Amino acid sequence: MTAGLDDLVMHGRVVICCGTGGVGKTTTAAVIALEGARRGRNACVVTIDPARRLADALGLEHLTNDPCEIDPALWSKAGVGDGVVAGGRLSAMMLDTKSTFDLLVTRNASSPEQAKRILDNAFYRNVSGALGGTQEYMAMEKLHELYDEGEFDLIVVDTPPTRHALDFLDAPKRLTRLLDNRIFRLLMMPTRAYLRVASVAVQTFLRTVARVVGSEVIEDVVAFFRAFEGMEDGFRERAQVVGDLLVDPATAFVLVSSPRRDAMEEATFFARRLAEAGQSVRALIVNRVHPAFGDETPAGLRAAAAALRGGEPDVQPAAARLAVLYDNLADFREIALLEREHVEAVREHVGRDTTLACVPYLAHDVHDFTTLHEVGRLLFDTVSAR
Amino acid sequence: MEVAEFCSTSRVVIVAGKGGVGKTTVTAALAITAARAGKSVLVVEVEGKSGLPSMFGTPALGYDEIDLEPGIRARFLTPDAALIDYLVSHGMKRISKRLAASGALDVVATAVPGMKDILVLGKVKSLEEQRVADLLIVDAPAAGHAVTFLLSARGLLDAVRVGPIRKQAQDVCDLISDPKRCQVLLVTLAEETPVSEVVDTAFAIEDRAGVALGPVIVNGCFPPLPVAVSANVSAVMNDAHAAGRFVSDREAEDLAHAAGFIEERQALQRVQVERLRARLPLPQIELPFVFEPDITRDQLGTLADAFARGIEQL
Numbered sequence: 018m019t020a021g022l023d024d025l026v027m028h029g030r031v032v033i034c035c036g037t038g039g040v041g042k043t044t045t046a047a048v049i050a051l052e053g054a055r056r057g058r059n060a061c062v063v064t065i066d067p068a069r070r071l072a073d074a075l076g077l078e079h080l081t082n083d084p085c086e087i088d089p090a091l092w093s094k095a096g097v098g099d100g101v102v103a104g105g106r107l108s109a110m111m112l113d114t115k116s117t118f119d120l121l122v123t124r125n126a127s128s129p130e131q132a133k134r135i136l137d138n139a140f141y142r143n144v145s146g147a148l149g150g151t152q153e154y155m156a157m158e159k160l161h162e163l164y165d166e167g168e169f170d171l172i173v174v175d176t177p178p179t180r181h182a183l184d185f186l187d188a189p190k191r192l193t194r195l196l197d198n199r200i201f202r203l204l205m206m207p208t209r210a211y212l213r214v215a216s217v218a219v220q221t222f223l224r225t226v227a228r229v230v231g232s233e234v235i236e237d238v239v240a241f242f243r244a245f246e247g248m249e250d251g252f253r254e255r256a257q258v259v260g261d262l263l264v265d266p267a268t269a270f271v272l273v274s275s276p277r278r279d280a281m282e283e284a285t286f287f288a289r290r291l292a293e294a295g296q297s298v299r300a301l302i303v304n305r306v307h308p309a310f311g312d313e314t315p316a317g318l319r320a321a322a323a324a325l326r327g328g329e330p331d332v333q334p335a336a337a338r339l340a341v342l343y344d345n346l347a348d349f350r351e352i353a354l355l356e357r358e359h360v361e362a363v364r365e366h367v368g369r370d371t372t373l374a375c376v377p378y379l380a381h382d383v384h385d386f387t388t389l390h391e392v393g394r395l396l397f398d399t400v401s402a403r
Numbered sequence: 404m405e406v407a408e409f410c411s412t413s414r415v416v417i418v419a420g421k422g423g424v425g426k427t428t429v430t431a432a433l434a435i436t437a438a439r440a441g442k443s444v445l446v447v448e449v450e451g452k453s454g455l456p457s458m459f460g461t462p463a464l465g466y467d468e469i470d471l472e473p474g475i476r477a478r479f480l481t482p483d484a485a486l487i488d489y490l491v492s493h494g495m496k497r498i499s500k501r502l503a504a505s506g507a508l509d510v511v512a513t514a515v516p517g518m519k520d521i522l523v524l525g526k527v528k529s530l531e532e533q534r535v536a537d538l539l540i541v542d543a544p545a546a547g548h549a550v551t552f553l554l555s556a557r558g559l560l561d562a563v564r565v566g567p568i569r570k571q572a573q574d575v576c577d578l579i580s581d582p583k584r585c586q587v588l589l590v591t592l593a594e595e596t597p598v599s600e601v602v603d604t605a606f607a608i609e610d611r612a613g614v615a616l617g618p619v620i621v622n623g624c625f626p627p628l629p630v631a632v633s634a635n636v637s638a639v640m641n642d643a644h645a646a647g648r649f650v651s652d653r654e655a656e657d658l659a660h661a662a663g664f665i666e667e668r669q670a671l672q673r674v675q676v677e678r679l680r681a682r683l684p685l686p687q688i689e690l691p692f693v694f695e696p697d698i699t700r701d702q703l704g705t706l707a708d709a710f711a712r713g714i715e716q717l
Contacts, residue, residue: 038545039423068596143516195509225498226511229490231566234514275423278697279454308664311657325646335645338632339658342639345628346661348694355695380667382595 021372022300023397026053029269031164031262032173032299036273037283041304041376043067044383044392045273046175047075050107051092051386052393053171057102060171062109063159065152067175070384075109082116084108084163095386108169110159117155117162118144125251134244140237141244144195152177153188154256161259164267189256196249269299272367276306276356276375281363288367300372302396303360307378310349318347404717410437410538413586414531415578416617417541419549419608420590421600425622425690427454428698429590430542432690432706436714437538438474439707445536446477449523450544453479458698472700476536482519483508485526492529493567515563517555517572524556524575531584543587550604553579553587553612582615590620591679593672602682618686618717621676625668626691634663688713 025032026049034046043064050062061084064077072078076087086108093101119136126132135141144151153176160174227235262268270291274284288298322343325336332340364373374396383392418430427448434444445468446455453464459471468478486508490499512518531539543549556575563569579585587608591601601619608614632638636655643650650658680687690709693702 037422039421069599070596140514143513191509195513222498225495227566229493229495229566230511230515230518230568231563234511234563238510238514278457280423308660310661310664311653313654313657321648325648333646334630335642336648337630339639339642339646339648339650341628341630341632342642342658342662345665346658349661349664352694355697380671384596 022049022374025049025269025271025299025372026056026058026171026397029053029171029299030267031160031265032171032269032271033160033176033263034174034271034273035176035287037280040273040275040280041383042273043071043175044389045271045302045304046173047071047109048383048389048392048396049271050109050171050173051095051389052397053173054089054092054105054107055101055390055393057105058171059106059169060108060173061163061169062107063156063163063172063174064109064111065156065175065177067111068384070382072111074385074389077109077111081110082113082159084110084169092386095390112152112156112159114152114155117159118151121155121158121252121255122248125248125255127247131244131248135241135248138237138241138244140234140241150188150191154192154259157188157259157263158255161262164262189260193249193253193256196245196252264295268296270296271300271302272298273302273304274363276303276359278359281359284363285366288363298367298371300374301363301367302374302376304376305378306356306360306375307349307353309353309357310346313346313350315347315351315354318343318350322347404714406436406711406714407440407442409714409717410440410442412617413582413584413615414534414537415527415539415541415585417543417549417553417579417585417587417614418590418620419543419552419587419604420545420620421597421604422545424590424592424597426545426590427542428458428693428703428706429588429620429622429690430540431455431458431698431703432710433588434471434475434540435703435707436710437540438472439711442474442537444475444538444540445530446471446475447527447530447539447541448477448479449481449541453477453542454698455542458703459700480523480526482512482522485522488526489522489571515559515568517551517559517562518568520552520555521559521568521572521575524552524579525571528574528578531578550607550612553608553614557612580613580615586615586617588617588620590622592623593621593675593679595675598675598679598682602679605683605685616685618688618713619679619683621679621687621689623692624672624676624689625665627669628662628665632662634659634666686717688717 032046032049034042034049036042043066046062046064050060053060062075063084064072064075067075067077076085086106089106092107093105122135122141123132126135156174156176160172163169163172223235272284272287274280284301291298322340325340325343326332360373360375364371376392376395379392381388383389416433418426418433420426430446434446437444448455448464455471455477456463461469461471464477464479466479466481466484468476471477487499490496527539527541544552556572556579559572560569560576563572589601589605589608591597605616605619609616636652636659639650639655639658643655676687676689688710690706690713693706695702
């Protein structure tokens with residue numbers, strides 16, 4: 018059932034973990050990268066916002082925007098005898114949106130002066146923090162950079178915790194839409210005569226906006242767009258190239274979900290959007306799935322509980338205890354059946370070729386290499402086979 | 404505390420927490436609890452698509468209010484629509500459509516970080532001032548964002564020195580820092596990472612945004628079984644024998660497995676609830692785990708019962 022995942026860590030080049038917030042994306046990304054390294058690959062996991070203990074385990078207590086290799090002595094100990102292949106390497110990094118953006122500006126600027134004008138601009142300083150989609154886009158930009166450099170043979174990317182998994186796909190467009198904004202494009206060319214009429218309208222408009230937010234703000238924006246002049250095409254091309262990597266056959270999307278209906282609905286939407294973009298979901302990983310607890314029907318179990326109570330007020334203790342056990346089992350059978358129904362429904366949407374892996378509801382948090390490897394044992398065939 | 408008193412503590416309640424902890428469910432359960440206490444409730448959704456309509460079995464939410472059920476209304480509040488409202492009410496109707504349609508809001512919002520949050524919270528403030536309902540419940544954006552969301556007003560006061568937006572930010576600051584007008588309920592799960600994160604969020608919100616925190620809602624707690632049972636196969640077999648019921652080996656295993664599962668979960672949750680108590684000096688309200696991945700109106704009723712019990716024990 019999980020052969021596809023084994024293939025992914027053995028031969029995949031870029032793995033993007035998507036899903037709504039709170040479903041275990043970051044952990045899943047770390048598990049996949051760790052398993053790649055264990056099998057001898059040079060793997061790197063790019064995380065966005067890991068929980069503190071996982072960040073510590075990955076050596077990410079200091080934010081750097083470049084991958085840091087993790088001492089193999091730390092991770093190769095996890096599950097020794099579980100077939101660690103020599104030569105594997107594991108690196109991790111936490112995305113720094115601002116540095117990534119700064120580098121992008123510096124590379125695209127026609128001169129160091131232009132880069133400086135932009136980097137010093139107050140409006141620009143807000144872009145990386147305040148413009149929706151920037152973090153998503155920079156995650157992709159970083160991914161592309163790592164991919165181009167070719168140092169790693171497996172790059173696993175976590176995606177930002179958006180409520181909607183598919184925001185990720187729209188991210189590059191949001192930035193170019195900002196740059197394409199008609200009103201502000203007009204501003205960049207205020208001296209051309211044929212635009213003078215438009216400029217008057219634009220000026221009126223801006224004066225009104227300035228009344229609301231203050232004129233300094235507008236001055237910063239105008240200065241930014243002027244400073245940016247000549248760079249839009251470079252940016253647009255770059256966004257196109259980065260966007261192309263998303264639909265490249267080398268890129269595999271792993272959809273992470275929980276078996277709840279809302280998460281499953283999002284997963285279905287996401288699969289559909291990916292399909293429209295010409296990509297498919299390589300694997301669907303459903304976390305926090307309850308065990309099946311046998312195969313009896315909840316109704317039958319509830320009937321057994323009712324029969325034991327017999328409708329009498331003073332039931333003997335043994336029968337009362339047994340009735341409670343039947344009701345409890347019925348509760349868990351209900352949840353198990355509904356979860357499986359949801360998983361099956363998503364499976365229909367993502368396509369039957371998609372690898373499906375269900376990770377049970379775990380008793381402990383996953384925040385070190387031992388526990389990451391435990392999840393790996395549940396996801397990868399060859400690990401559990403040894 | 405009486406439920407009615409709790410629901411009159413503040414006119415605005417912001418429900419916040421990390422993704423996946425059940426904010427919307429808690430929002431819905433609180434709405435029902437307040438409505439049962441005779442309060443008129445307006446639920447405000449600010450992000451993404453809402454799970455509320457499917458819980459209440461109503462059509463999707465829009466910018467206009469809809470009735471979820473008697474006493475409970477709900478609506479969306481998006482920055483774009485809030486901006487248009489703002490401009491129209493400030494005599495700038497003419498440019499309002501253009502600002503939104505041209506995408507200039509993105510530019511302005513980027514120029515003024517926190518602008519979108521201020522527009523949304525500013526609208527919440529004006530709804531509060533108009534007394535559109537006894538209780539306004541805001542289903543806040545997911546965690547990390549919740550801190551930013553609440554800090555936006557203060558940040559904006561530093562960034563913008565003049566103009567109506569500064570006034571708006573000041574008004575929002577006044578609203579969220581007045582415990583009689585606004586409080587924040589943080590939602591978490593009794594698990595390690597969610598507990599650690601809710602502690603960090605609580606301190607960040609209280610210290611930096613100056614917002615009053617209500618009780619922490621610990622969602623998804625496995626309720627104790629109504630009688631003590633032993634989660635092992637031989638105990639199940641003994642009880643079956645004593646009760647005169649035939650139980651197969653496999654069935655006994657399933658019964659013991661399910662009982663053992665819930666006991667183990669409860670024990671783990673107790674540890675985390677205690678950890679939360681030790682690290683965060685706020686009262687807690689526990690809501691039970693719902694044995695169904697899809698929350699229905701019936702289950703919301705059960706959650707509202709538990710909410711009311713939790714309030715009474717405060």
